[in-house]
Amino acid sequence: MLAYTGRILHINLSTGKVETEPLKEEWAKEYIGGIGLGIRLLMKYSKPDTDPFSPDNPLIFVTGPLTGTMGPTAGNGYAVVSKSPSTGGVAESKAHGFFGPELKRAGYDAVIFTGKSEKLVYAWIDDDSVHLLDAQQLQGKSPYETDEAIREELGDHYIRVSAIGEAGEKLVRFAAIINDEFRAIGRTGMGAVMGSKNLKAVAVRGTKDVNVADLEGFKEFIKMIHEHMKGPATRKYxxxxxxxxxxxxxxxxxxxxxxxxxxxxxxxxxxxxxxxxxxxxxxxxxxxxxxxxxxxxxxxxxxxxxxxxxxxxxxxxxxxxxxxxxxxxxxxxxxxxxxxxxxxxxxxxxxxxxxxxxxxxxxxxxxxxxxxxxxxxxxxxxxxxxxxxxxxxxxxxxxxxxxxxxxxxxxxxxxxxxxxxxxxxxxLPGYDIRGLKTAALGFAVSFRGACHLRSGAYSPDVKGKVNRFIIEKGRGKIIMENEDQYNVIDSLILCKFSRGTYYDGLDDMANYYTLATGIKVTAEDLRKAGERINNLARLFNIREGVGTREFDTLPHKIMTVPIPDEGPAKGAVVNKEEFELGLDDYYAVRGWTRNGVPTVEKLNELGLGEFAEITKKKGEK
Amino acid sequence: MAKLHDRKFVSADPEKCVGCCICEYVCSMVKEKTFNPTKSRIRVIRIGPLINLAVACRLCEDPPCVAACPRDALAQEEESGIIIVDEDKCNGCGWCIEACDYGAIMLHPETKVVYVCDTCKELDKPQCVEWCPEEAIDFVTADVLAQKSRRTAVKKLFQTSVEKTAE
The missing domain is CATH 1.10.569.10 (Aldehyde Ferredoxin Oxidoreductase Protein, subunit A, domain 2)
Structure with a gap:
């Protein structure tokens, strides 16, 4: 199991206790890393109905298998997973930059913060040595000011810092965690969860090697992606x-x-x-x-x-x-x-x-x-x-x-x-989904709430691959396929700007993963992992009471106020009938009940049978 | 004896460097068969978003690192100008590190002796130059660098005068 570090770090902010546990190899394979592994760890280490701001809500920083390698974009990411103070369901967000690889080199696939510190502190992770240091002098400082102050205090320019600002300290529900000045764990309020723990920042220095299974093959693969990155797939960016x-x-x-x-x-x-x-x-x-x-x-x-x-x-x-x-x-x-x-x-x-x-x-x-x-x-x-x-x-x-x-x-x-x-x-993000209806359905069923990056469902609408003014049978399948692939991307922590450079999609990603880790996977294995992750996230939301059909909704304006502007979209609005049809279609292709709950057969197929109890307890009305 | 200006060294263009650190990863990959910037012979400094630059040994004339070594562990290869470290003599005291104005010679985290860019002399060119996606890193002589600067300066000068005429 190369490329992974095989270690998970636990830091209890109430007691100051620090321990590590090994990463289970089957979890690496089934959940990849990034948001997949993060959600799996959240499922294990959180109790049902925990308030997002409770000390018991775990805040999970997680790297991916490729983090710390020279692999473009996947080499530099990390994700944060927790229960969201915005949605009450699963929270996940990714950021790139320089922090993720440092955490990996320090020797961790994941760091799980639980508890709450009495005073404002920051975690100083210096390879194997972990300390909680006083951060009271950093109170009210911006993430970047915090970053600079910590590097100054610890005396090393190459330390990487991921921090919250005043908004996180004050529990603004959409507070972010920011590294490298403006790279943000932006959505779902992770900064507020960090603030609720009195954790101002995580500072890391990692000096360990990150090794891949097939260095020559990996090198060739990177060369190919670098070439693609100069091509049309990234022109816009x-x-x-x-x-x-x-x-x-x-x-x-x-x-x-x-x-x-x-x-x-x-x-x-x-x-x-x-x-x-x-x-x-x-x-x-x-x-x-x-x-x-x-x-x-x-x-x-x-x-x-x-x-x-x-x-x-x-x-x-x-x-x-x-x-x-x-x-x-x-x-x-x-x-x-x-x-x-x-x-x-x-x-x-x-x-x-x-x-x-x-x-x-x-x-x-x-x-x-x-x-x-x-x-x-x-x-x-x-x-x-x-x-x-x-x-x-x-x-x-x-x-x-x-x-x-x-x-x-x-x-x-x-x-x-x-x-x-x-x-x-x-x-909502910046798409008027009254006239982009695949996106409307995709946003409604996303496990983290209104998000353009859970399925990219705006893309077929914008590119004219479907009639964007209607919801019809078949949209469920488009959304599901995109979601499953995006779950893989977010678990490898590939930057979505680079998604087009994988000309062979999941086949390329499977190759990438195998070259790095030595664990043989196929495109189908990855797709299935993506499906598993989506179902697991859904199960978490069901467990927390926000995961069934009644929560897959659209805002009032989207459903009732037609677009007034003269032009191609005039009069567009999502009507209830087509929306309900869309939900039925999506649930059906997902193998979920009409109430949007995964069936026991589906869970068994994905190796999630142990969670069937959740669907029995909370899934049905 | 080689003429001084025949010596080529690794130099990053501040206008082009975006601070992505690929050079660091490539260096550790080629030299150490691993991914680890702390073992790279070229290091990137990023000070805020607008100031980024990769720095490696510039093969100084009369190099202060060599002069500073009390154990005669460093020598400059005459032909290429690269700094050769005698790993048996070096004890990691750090005088050379202090003497280098560019932070280009460093203490290796594992071997605990100093290490420095050798321009990938066993390969056809430095691999950071080969891989840099911005083509920001050159393997150049001081003469060519001077030419480049002159050309940029003159272009700017004429650009300004052309613009003034247009007004």
């Missing part, structure tokens, strides 16, 4: 970057604008990838071992936000821009910088501010609520101000919005839930 999507989606009338009030944005040109690159992008840099480079570092050259710097990608640009009606890139860059500064997920932050603006427009929030601020769509100063309030939980508005759209709507009442654009408590 290397040139304009994902902000290219702004004009593409706008032309399809699929660019949600003003909290899904419209699907086109009159200011799209001014926030486009073209405009961003021409005026703001200063340099494009890359993660460890990646031949692609995609990090578009934008710097504001003039005006009120002069000097503001952030990496920019489509989703956050959309959430903080068009979704809030803001057409100024300088303000969007500053808003993104603030998200990184406080350590919050830019997607959920933007969607939550947009939700607040919608409530303000519709008279549900007043100036009394906003502290005399004009929380109008398009007011860039209000956007900046509100993000500061959320990041620091400042005042009534900051506190209520820091709960995310779902809980904020419950607190505000007065019909606010009609404007809350989330699924299972996780805010």
């Amino acid at each position: 290397r040139t304009l970057g994902t902000p290219e999507n702004v004009l593409v989606l706008n032309a399809l009338a699929a660019l949600p604008t003003r909290n899904f009030t419209q699907a086109t944005f009159e200011g799209a040109e001014k926030v486009s990838g073209e405009y961003l690159n021409e005026r703001y992008v200063k340099k494009i840099i890359g993660c460890a071992t990646c031949a692609m480079r995609c990090d578009h570092i934008a710097v504001v050259p003039e005006g009120p936000y002069k000097g503001s710097m952030s990496r920019m990608e489509f989703e956050c640009l959309w959430a903080l821009g068009p979704n809030c009606g803001v057409d100024r890139l300088d303000a969007i860059i500053e808003a993104m910088r603030l998200c990184n500064y406080y350590g919050i997920d830019g997607i959920s932050a933007g969607v939550t501010v947009g939700f607040g603006m919608d409530l303000y427009k519709n008279g549900i929030l007043s100036k009394e609520n906003t502290g005399e601020m004009d929380l109008n769509f398009g007011n860039h100063e209000a956007l900046i101000e509100t993000i500061k309030k959320i990041g620091t939980r400042d005042g009534w508005l900051g506190n209520v919005l820091a709960e995310g759209t779902k809980r904020a709507a419950e607190k505000i009442g007065k019909g606010a839930e009609k404007y809350a654009n989330h699924i299972k408590g996780l805010e």
Whole structure:
């Protein structure tokens, strides 16, 4: 079992106890690593109905089999898995950069934090030596300030740090964990779980070798992927970057604008990838071992936000821009910088501010609520101000919005839930799914809530491979196949930007895995692992009471308010009938009951028979 | 005797280097048959997102590392200019490390003697140069580096004057 380290580290923050256990070889094979192994460990080490902020909720940092090798993108990733304070279900998020390989070289496939420290601490993992050090002087510091301060304190520039900001400390429900300045474990609120444990950061120095089974074969494989990375599959990421999507989606009338009030944005040109690159992008840099480079570092050259710097990608640009009606890139860059500064997920932050603006427009929030601020769509100063309030939980508005759209709507009442654009408590990404209906179904059934990266189900819609304005039989299969493959990608922790460079898909990935680990797997083995991981995640959600059909829903606007814009998508809305048909279709291909629960036969087929009890207890009404 | 400017060394272009560290991984793969940047002969420094550069031995004329060694464990090979470490003589005292202005000579974590870029002399060219996806690393002589800088400077100069004329 090469490439794996074969060790899992347990750190109990209440007692300070540190121990290691061996990684079971069959788990390596069945769950790969990354989110798959993470979810398997979560299943083992969490008790049902644990509050996400309880000391008993495990926070699991996990590397992948390829982490620490020279393998492009998979070589530099890590994942964090836990129970989500946003959704109450399974939480997982990945980040690349330089932290993951360091953790691997320190000698761990996973690090599991449980308990809660009395005071704010950071974990210092120096190969085999593990210490909890005082972090009270780091309180309120941004992830990057924390990173710098810790490297200074420990006296080694090459130490890698993954940290939370003030938002994580203050339990903002969509707080992120950030490494390498702006590489985020962004979604599902992992920063808040870390904050609930009084764990400010994880600092790592790893000096051990990472060896692969077939070095020559591995080298040849990497050469091939490097070549592919120079080709068309990565063109978008290397040139304009994902902000290219702004004009593409706008032309399809699929660019949600003003909290899904419209699907086109009159200011799209001014926030486009073209405009961003021409005026703001200063340099494009890359993660460890990646031949692609995609990090578009934008710097504001003039005006009120002069000097503001952030990496920019489509989703956050959309959430903080068009979704809030803001057409100024300088303000969007500053808003993104603030998200990184406080350590919050830019997607959920933007969607939550947009939700607040919608409530303000519709008279549900007043100036009394906003502290005399004009929380109008398009007011860039209000956007900046509100993000500061959320990041620091400042005042009534900051506190209520820091709960995310779902809980904020419950607190505000007065019909606010009609404007809350989330699924299972996780805010929607930047696709108007009223006119991208495979995506609508895919987002609804995703185990971590509204997410474009659990199945990439927007892709067949955007590329015109299906009629995007209807849900029909067959969409379930498209989504399932994508989900299973994406589970493999997230367990190998391949960067999804590089997914196109595996020209032979799962066959390439199986080859990659086998060359590194020496464990022989086929594409079918991997596919099945992907299916197993999806079912296991579903089981976790069922166990926690959020995993059945009634939770596979879409936001109110998506189901009731047709797209008003003139153009190709006018009148598009997801109706109940087609949506229910879509769910039936998806559950059927998954081998689940009509209530969305895996059958005992399916569980046995996937080697998950031991969990059948969960489906009996909680799966049926 | 070889002319000094015939000596080629590994040099990264700050305009092109993106800090991806592939050079470090390649170096450990070629030299140590493993993946481990802490055993690489070229190291990358990233200071914030905009400042990235890989650094390796520049084969100085009259190298201070050689001069600093109290045990005569280091010598500069005349033809190539690379620094040869006599591993039996070196005791890892670190005088050479302190003497090097570039941090290019380092203490090996396992052998506990110093090690430094040898430009992959047993291969046809340094493998970091071969693998760098940004083509940011060159195997060049000081003369060629100077030429490159001159050309860049002159181009910039004329670009500015062309732009001024256009205004």
